[in-house]
Amino acid sequence: MRAFITGGAGFIGSSVADQLLSDGHEVIVWDNFSTGQERFLEKALISPACQLVRGDNLEVKALTQAMSGCDIVFHFGANADVRFGLHHPERDLQQNTLATFGVLEAVRANGIKRIAFSSTGSVYGEAETIPTPEDAPFPVQTSLYGASKLACEGLIAAYCEGFGLEGYIFRFVSILGERYTHGHVFDFYKQLQEHPGHLDVLGDGRQRKSYLHIGDCVRAMLHAVESGSARDMKHRVQIYNLGTNDYCEVKDSIGWICARLGLQPELRFKGGDRGWVGDNPFIFLDTAKIRALGWAPKLTIREGVERTVDWLAANPWIFDART
């Protein structure tokens, strides 16, 4: 199989690239390096089966050329800056919605028939059904990020229906682990490097989060794609929640991080029940659908957090990188 990965130098993309190469596939990594990291590709690019092409999803002509001869596209390139949508509302539109349209047009022009996409549990807005299944009540969007990912899902589903593509959409909880560069654990670790004696925490620390380790996330996506579950179904797009069957409070993860680092900082809570407008106090997904395909996570949330801390400790360069 020859796979094309947009955002292939990012956290998720480079991890999928490594796994596909390890499984004997060919990989073309496509990335504009706005947040992707060359160092995430050090292992992949040792393989002669891996090719790196620099480019942006909005450059549809170059994207179409680069995708030539591929069997499947993993579309992970996105604006992953979830928090600051209201500061620049056009960013999610351009880098998520319009970019996904460009990717779909390139897929169609090349006659490629399979696409996998990283969506988010944020599309459920403030879900009332928890854990939230894929067919939860039609939600109201609460963030520009979630709205843009839902727009991408809609485009992909309509292309699958209209042009006979086979699509796999994955709605993630927060992913962490090796190469993780955004989110609570990253922010807390960084703060504790700068001032080990105290930690500023958005909200009240009671926000519940269900994290999934990157290794489990990658295995889930490849498992679903290999199952061919979207082939010859009523809908030629299949949507899967990805997460663990568990959740923690931000306070718990702070405890695990501090224990791993041997620190006992003063915790300074900023108050309120959420970190920013559009942040959801609790995303906890029902993963029965992907589990029914035979996948299950191997790591607990605590193990995922600890591995993340260990990776950040071993890779201090990431705090100076543009992520």
Place this chain on the structure above:
Amino acid sequence: MRAFITGGAGFIGSSVADQLLSDGHEVIVWDNFSTGQERFLEKALISPACQLVRGDNLEVKALTQAMSGCDIVFHFGANADVRFGLHHPERDLQQNTLATFGVLEAVRANGIKRIAFSSTGSVYGEAETIPTPEDAPFPVQTSLYGASKLACEGLIAAYCEGFGLEGYIFRFVSILGERYTHGHVFDFYKQLQEHPGHLDVLGDGRQRKSYLHIGDCVRAMLHAVESGSARDMKHRVQIYNLGTNDYCEVKDSIGWICARLGLQPELRFKGGDRGWVGDNPFIFLDTAKIRALGWAPKLTIREGVERTVDWLAANPWIFDART
């Protein structure tokens, strides 16, 4: 109240303009006349309270200037060519998704706090719950048109949440009546003018459709907006299905049209259970939510179809207009 109407020279927009003027409000009609009709504004423009500004939703600077001083925006400007999305996939993206983003940015720049939007029952894809309520199971999109309208809904909801707007989103069944220019009744009438002896029908004529008369549609939207139901709610956007409590088969409407015209054409069915890829064989919406606000339709589907035929008969110019 000073209302701004995008697509104000269209079927829905011009009808809302007439009603608002009749209710004593000021109206600014904004239209690029790609499908809008000057003749639809003949009545409105007699009023000194109505102002026409020509422009496109993608020209955000001009749009922002034109919107100055308004209290509410009715955003109806859209690509309404539902059938041919697959022939030009970029059209729904540009004229619906991107245009709505432009409208929202103009709304925000002007400090306007209320927006109403015409969405569609197509966002439910192939609904399994019929009649379909607003909180039906999270659907899979089946058309580029539906996907683009859902993208617009998401943007509007995220702006309402993030910037404190008050939003009203209306998911329509097919609307017909005076000034109707697209859809089954239009196509059938046109064919019968050209060849009264036979009628070509896409699908098998058994497609079920729930039509709503434009007068009932306009009353419903203004009723919801005036109720202020989106003020101080959990969600500052309220979503309402609009339709009748009834449906008909395409065959039924053919019978009513032919009876009205005194014709008995040979019916030539083209086969299959739908008219085009992404057409939904049955959109029938649960309208309990808007009814709970005190609205109910005044006309039956048959009366709506008959009024449409009468209007088409009295306005033969519409068949030569660019719609």
